[in-house]
Amino acid sequence: MYSNALSRQPSGNSALHSLHSHLSNTVVDYSPWMRQRPPPKSAGTATTTTAAVGLPPLHDERKCSGRCRHLRKEPTPERFAPENPAKIQWLTLQLHMYRTRIQSFIQRENDLKANNAKLRDTISNVEHSAHDTVAVNLRRFDQYHKTTSLVETKQNEEKQELLDIIDQERQTLANEVEMYENQILSLENQLGDCQQFLKQLKTYKDSEYPEKEQALQKLLKEIDETKLFSSEEVDELNRILEKQQEQHLENLRLTVAQLKEEQATAAFSDMHMSYLLVALDNDRMKEEIVIQEEKLRLLELECEHMRKLNGKLKREKSQAFDSRTLFPHVFRQNSMPICTPDMDIVIDFPERQTPLPVFYHLVFNLLFLFTCKFICYNNNNNNNTNNNNNTHIGDATDDELRQ
Incomplete structure (x- = not known):
């Protein structure tokens, strides 16, 4: 509740000031705990209560009191006037009742004092805890205020950066759109030229293409016939060239051998x-x-x-x-089985190589x-x-x- 109330206030100083003003304007009624004057006593009971009540009233006269030690004398037996026994009994009952009421009032006073002390301690503790809670809430509010200001500043910076990026992207997109528009214009011009060229080709196809197509087919047929004839001639020429090459190599080998033999004969003759x-x-x-x-x-x-x-x-x-x-x-194998009575006897002579x-x-x-x-x-x-x-x-x- 305190935090909600403090969060709606403008700042910590104003909240503290309003709290002090609220406490100062609050009027506490202490009348139940204040001492009250006793009611005035009657004349008939004044003589009886003077002996039981404590000190006499103070006066400005400087003289010895009747209660001083040097004036104290033996008490003279008081002489009571003969009274009615019923009245005496009634007065005794009233006196007992008054004493009982006084004792109850004293007990009530002590209880109220104890309760008042407890309430004062409770109020003090509540006041301290309230002050601590208010201080904590004020610190939290200051921290929250700083955090909110920092977050707002950061958000404003990020927002400004995002706005700058958006402006740059818009500028880039505008430049790209302009470039694409220029490309579209150039492509439209090229498309117009291509359409004009297509019209010319269609005109050429309808008028001149059939004649040139026939001439082209005739030339292709002649080329195929020439290739076939030339391939046969080429194969024949290749076979002739291979034979001539083999004959030439054989003649060359024989000539080289003959020359070597002649040179060797001449060298041996001259040696x-x-x-x-x-x-x-x-x-x-x-x-x-x-x-x-x-x-x-x-x-x-x-x-x-x-x-x-x-x-x-x-x-x-x-x-x-x-x-x-x-x-x-002597050297028996480890894996040789152990003979049992139910086995047959087989004599195995090992063969030894000479x-x-x-x-x-x-x-x-x-x-x-x-x-x-x-x-x-x-x-x-x-x-x-x-x-x-x-x-x-x-x-x-x-x-x-x-x-």
């Missing part, structure tokens, strides 16, 4: 005898080199075959001399290696003798040249 022998020896050496290379290739193949055979023999040897194969009764083939292969390998070494040794000796002959021929040619 010195020693050079001729060297050339012949070189030809023989080339042929021998080719033969030796072929032999070397065959030997390499044989060596590769022997390596494979040697590996195979090693594997066979390891299998032939395997202890598990030679002594199967080591004689292995020894035979080893002897054959040794003989083959020895033969290969012997052939290589002979080839080396032949090469050394050929080199010595060449050196002797070179020395002879040098001596002949010196002569």
Whole structure:
């Protein structure tokens, strides 16, 4: 309720001022809690109540009171006038009733004082809580006012930015519309030109196209016939050219071989005898080199075959001399089933390969290696003798040249 009331006020200062003015204008009636004067007493009861009521009234006279110690004397027994017993009883009853009323009034006064203190504490607490609530609401209102002002400022900025963007987009769209209108005008002009050209083409189609179409078909037919005839001629010419080319290449090869032979014959005829022998020896050496290379290739193949055979023999040897194969009764397999009384007895003798083939292969390998070494040794000796002959021929040619 306070927040709704404060939210309708213009600001926090004005709300606080109105609250103080409202509290100051409020009139609190404290009459139920104020002390009242006792009612005046009658003359008949004045003599009886003077002894029971407390202090006498104050006077400005400076003299000793009758209650001072130096004036205090022994009380003289009061002499009451003989009264009516009924009246005495009635007065006693009235006195008791008045005392009871006084006690009730005192109790009521104490209760009212206690209630008044409680109400004052409650009012103070409510007042403090109300002041705190008002302060919190004022702070909230200030924060809300700042937030609303900030939001309004931000909204105004965004609105201005959006308006600027809208203006730019409108300007861009206006420019694009103008560009498209110009393009439409140019396209309309092109369309008019195309329509005019279409009219000319339709006129040409109706008047000149049939004659030119017939002439064109006639020319296309002649072109097809010419292509067919020319393709046959081209195929024939290609076959003739291929034959001529093959014949020319064969003649060229024969001519080159003849020229080489003639040049070689002339060179051999003009060559010195020693050079001729060297050339012949070189030809023989080339042929021998080719033969030796072929032999070397065959030997390499044989060596590769022997390596494979040697590996195979090693594997066979390891299998032939395997202890598990030679002594199967000692090295039993783990997976061998356990015999039971209901099984049949089968005697299995393991077959063992003889080591004689292995020894035979080893002897054959040794003989083959020895033969290969012997052939290589002979080839080396032949090469050394050929080199010595060449050196002797070179020395002879040098001596002949010196002569």
